Amino acid sequence: MDNESPLKAIMVVTATALVCSILVTVTAVSLQPIQRAYRDLERNRHIVGVSGLLEVTDDVPDRQIVMAFQGLDARLVDLDRGVFDDDVNPDTFDARKAASDPEFGVPIPAAQDIAALGRRSRLVTVYVVEDADGLQRIIFPVYGKGMWSMLSGFLALESDLNTIAGITFHEQGETAGIGDRILAPNWQARWRGRKLYDAQDTLRFRIAKAAVDPAAPDAAFEVDGLTGATVTADAVTNLVRYWFGPHGFAKFLDNYSAAGDTR
Numbered sequence: 444m445d446n447e448s449p450l451k452a453i454m455v456v457t458a459t460a461l462v463c464s465i466l467v468t469v470t471a472v473s474l475q476p477i478q479r480a481y482r483d484l485e486r487n488r489h490i491v492g493v494s495g496l497l498e499v500t501d502d503v504p505d506r507q508i509v510m511a512f513q514g515l516d517a518r519l520v521d522l523d524r525g526v527f528d529d530d531v532n533p534d535t536f537d538a539r540k541a542a543s544d545p546e547f548g549v550p551i552p553a554a555q556d557i558a559a560l561g562r563r564s565r566l567v568t569v570y571v572v573e574d575a576d577g578l579q580r581i582i583f584p585v586y587g588k589g590m591w592s593m594l595s596g597f598l599a600l601e602s603d604l605n606t607i608a609g610i611t612f613h614e615q616g617e618t619a620g621i622g623d624r625i626l627a628p629n630w631q632a633r634w635r636g637r638k639l640y641d642a643q644d645t646l647r648f649r650i651a652k653a654a655v656d657p658a659a660p661d662a663a664f665e666v667d668g669l670t671g672a673t674v675t676a677d678a679v680t681n682l683v684r685y686w687f688g689p690h691g692f693a694k695f696l697d698n699y700s701a702a703g704d705t706r
């Protein structure tokens with residue numbers, strides 16, 4: 444075929460585009476498991492960080508994170524019944540995906556959907572930290588809609604299942620310098636020791652509008668506000684209140700506290 448022919452030019456361009464798109468697709472697909480492994484490792488770094496087992500800094504090697512994570516007892520909680528469910532493997536169960544699965548997902552009644560999720564899975568993986576003295580902490584996944592993005596993290600409770608041991612967010616896309624201040628270690632440190640529920644079992648936790656006065660009657664349940672980022676801060680209040688409210692872990696916490704265990 445003549446090199447000047449327009450048909451030849453079209454065929455060469457089409458063949459090149461086809462080869463390139465196949466190469467890009469094959470590369471993207473083959474990299475997926477590696478990307479997933481890195482994402483899981485990063486998420487596990489956050490979980491270990493609130494477990495109390497290890498002081499997690501950037502210097503802690505991946506190997507140590509993996510070992511500490513393996514020491515946690517991953518369990519599935521059936522939110523509707525408020526008990527552990529041992530029929531499904533917690534290591535492979537993806538509660539975020541399962542929310543849209545007809546077998547596991549349930550719609551969230553509009554009046555209770557303060558985290559703007561629409562649906563959630565009936566089963567959710569939690570991480571139990573135990574030692575020779577018994578229960579130390581339980582780490583709960585929490586997520587909900589922020590101003591611009593899904594805010595997703597883990598909240599660890601002390602063995603009284605009311606006192607906050609730690610909070611971490613492993614996923615968020617709020618504005619840098621405004622909403623992303625929820626990642627600041629000194630702000631997250633202020634969550635430690637705050638309570639979720641009062642003596643009447645009313646969920647009182649919230650992010651305040653400004654700095655909390657330690658002498659105020661609500662101080663035990665409040666964390667300092669993020670001025671200029673109240674939309675994100677309110678979303679954090681709402682996601683905590685959803686996940687520890689009646690459609691979230693409240694039933695499980697009641698059962699666990701009453702029985703000492705729900706196995």
Ligand SMILES: Cc1cc2nc3c(=O)[nH]c(=O)nc-3n(C[C@H](O)[C@H](O)[C@H](O)COP(=O)(O)O)c2cc1C
Pocket residue numbers: 590591617618619621622623669670671672673674675676
């Ligand atoms: C471009 C832009 C990005 C913003 N991003 C955030 C954000 O990520 N989170 C947030 O809470 N507020 C953000 N805000 C500010 C909110 O619109 C709102 O003013 C603020 O949350 C109110 O907080 P305040 O009552 O403490 O002033 C942003 C504002 C602008 C103009």
